[in-house]
Amino acid sequence: MSTRIEGAYEGAVRAFQSPMLALLHKRHAPLIVTLLASVFTSARPSVAVAEVHTEVGDALDQLRAAGNDNLPVGSARELCKQWVDAGWLIRQADDADVEVYRLSAHAVGALDIASRAGGPRSRVSQSRVRTLLQAVDHLASEADPDAERRRERLREAIRRLEWELERLELNDVVEPADDEVLREEAENVLALVRELPADFARVAESIRDLQRQVVAALRQDERPTGEVLREYLHRAEHVLDATAEGRAFAGALRLVGDPDRLDRLQEQLDIVLHQPFAEKLPAVQRIELASLSQQLERGIDTVLTAQRTASRVIAAQVRHHDPLRDREVDDLLRDAIVELAAWMPTTRRNEPVEGLRRLPRAQVGRLRTTLDDLAPQSRPARLAASPALEDEPATLDLARRWGGPSYSELRAHIEAFAAEAGGELDLAAAFEAAPEDLRRPADLVGLFEIADRFGLTDGDEIVEVVAIRPDGTRRRLAFSAASARLTDPDSPDPADGAS
Template sequence: MINRAEGAYLGAVRAFQNPMLDLLHKRHAPLVVSVLSACFTAERPNVSVADAHTQIGDALDQLRAAGYDESLPIGTSRDLCRQWADAGWLMRQVVDDVEVYRLSAHAVDALDVAGRAGGARARVSQSRVRTMLDAVERLAQDADPDALVRMARLDAEIRRLQQELDRIQRTGAVEEVDDEQLLEEAENLLHLARELPADFARVAESIKSMQRDVVTALRQDERPTGEVLREYLERAQHVMEATSEGRAFAGALRLIGDPQRLDGLSNQLDVVLRHRFTGRLAPQQRTELREIGHRIEQGLDLVFTTQREASYVITAQVRNHDPLRDRQVDDLLRDVMTGLQTWMPESRRGQSVDPLRRLPVAEVDHLRQTAGDLRPAQPPAPLEDRDDAVVDVTSDEARAWGGPHYAELDRHLVTLADGRSIVDVAVAFNAAPEALRRPVDLLGLLELADNQGMEETDELAFVDAVRPDGTRRRLAFGGVTTRMKEAVDE
């Protein structure tokens, strides 16, 4: 039987196991909070891994130069980021083929708590109490199914609004609210807005958790694929109803889906920022007021992006799922991790590792050399003797359709050069007789030119080729020139 004190203690122990309280409870919590809040902002929720390491490293160097070396943790910025990711404060993912860090929901909550504790103290204001009373009233209305009670409340609300309308129409004046009360309401609004990023991050992390569960179930191959996907679709359908942050996201989704509501929100914030009481707000608070709509859009984009990534990963897993290959990959990764765990305690910092220059050769005793056909191998049937298929290769007609006439082409080049050292191949081909202007002779001429030393002219050359049957073809190729052998010998 657990007594009251033990129950309270166990509850506190479970609470401090939460990554948010664990972050604030650490010895180096001020460094973590300050560095993460400077690196990740509302305008830059995702930071590439390389940029984060550089920025955090610069911050550590500046703090050490200022004399805070003893209060800083040991290790590089890369080591600290890896520790913070293992602790659940940073999330590592790939966005547009770039590996980035982003704050987890626990880290967002921790930074919010630290910011409120280090800033102005929250006050029990009229705005805060009215927010609570309005929430209680809406809860009571939603929980009470009595139609008569609901009608009485609506009648009272209509009479109150009608009296307010009559007063304004009669006097033409609107009662001004005290600047102090407006300031309290603005601070309460900012307090509510600061909780939105953490809520959106929790929804995204719940989708990521579902993705990991589904991929794990598919890789284990213990249940049918259809059953796993059906469970995932049911969880995805109810994720917006199962948690408070999911319900907050659903409400924001209804807001963002109505352009008039968004325009109204922007106009209302402009009205607030033009009022004189905003001059008493800090510049950062005015910026937060102005960017409330932008924060909602950022949160929705985060959730939608996470949903798309989860769908893509699960679809790829289903499409390429191979249980045998997945088990082989798991065994290989397990062997690699075991090898690293064995090697790391005995290694030194900066120790070189001999690379694997070639893959090991499989030791196979015998490879099968024949197919499993019991019939003996049969030689192919002999070719038939056909007198009509014999072609006289010595005839002029057969030679006309044969390969290039190298000797004639070489003599033609020498004659055309007439002592010149450079000859244009296209000019030489067009000047040859029709018997040497076959398409195949152009290839032979280019081959001879290449053997003697060929250079490109960066111009397009055109030649007219004549086949043995008299048909003509116009051919184009990159212009080239060749050096004659006589010129080279000289």
């Protein structure tokens, strides 16, 4: 006796530790249920993260303005983060790479329980009993291996249908059903439909769990990639047969795969909604009945989206898998967690954190200059003498002729040239008009330096000039046409102040 009680108690403890019952057991459970039910509907199973934060924030402001003080502290963003951590919301990216929130299977189940408890009390109706009897009859028919008894049941069904057909052919009158009975039938259908979203969500979450397990196995790199993928394909193939929710999804998938059956379902719903008894149903129930086929399609799309996402994530992991890099990332994250665990106890709430303004400089030390040759490095070979300078002694005048620009001479030349042109200085024309000792390549650079002090203007045309080196060799140089206007002849020379 004690063992049975202990086992039942442990099972109850595990049940109340699940996110679904934990949600209903929270202090602010009515508020959480209300907010989740208002944001996520059957027509909007996934909502963008920013929209959820805005809608939850607006709802909290309205409740506070109405005088409700018993509300949780924190912003809408903080509340949504808490709900994600508790397993009631799922944050993910949709096919358009937009971050969205979805209700988890636990949250869907909790909302269904709250809706049933707050709605009309369930009754033992004729419709529920008929559904039960039909289910038992179908179960007995499928489980009974006796062929004779099965034939007898089929003959009985045929006789019943033939009798109904003969009656209709005789008087052509359909006995109208009582409105109360039809309403009970509609409530029974809706009760069955409300079970589907949670079932679909559980199947999608089982696929996401499988995705996380496969990615973790690939990152750990403890087994060959082919073995991990074979296991994934096997489990993905049988995920729909492993649970009751998976089998329900497989049946719904077969339904959606038959367009005629879907069309027939929609026609039947239209017939029901156009009957007089349907006008007496609450507006919420009429909407649920009208959107039944859409709910099936959305639920199936949720599971198929989870399958596509899992395949895409696993394929990307296999394609870009780098065991060394993954281990380095894991080590860095582990070190960060250790540092945070040591830092958190020494801090206060809302204490500012000084951010890292720049990365630390790496202490490289001395790099090796040779890798495989242990012999000492030899001196570089002597530079070959220039043929043009072999017969001329090294003098100061030679160094000046082969050195930098002659700023003073260039300044005097361009001032005289610009004066003849009314102050306008065309650099290409001025360089071509200079004497040969001022047409060295270095002097062209000096010419640009001087002209730049007067506001150099570039043109669209490409011009060419011929530069003459001290040894008489010529070089053709091309540059964008440039000009300047010499308006301040007393501007300091570039050479002024040079040491």
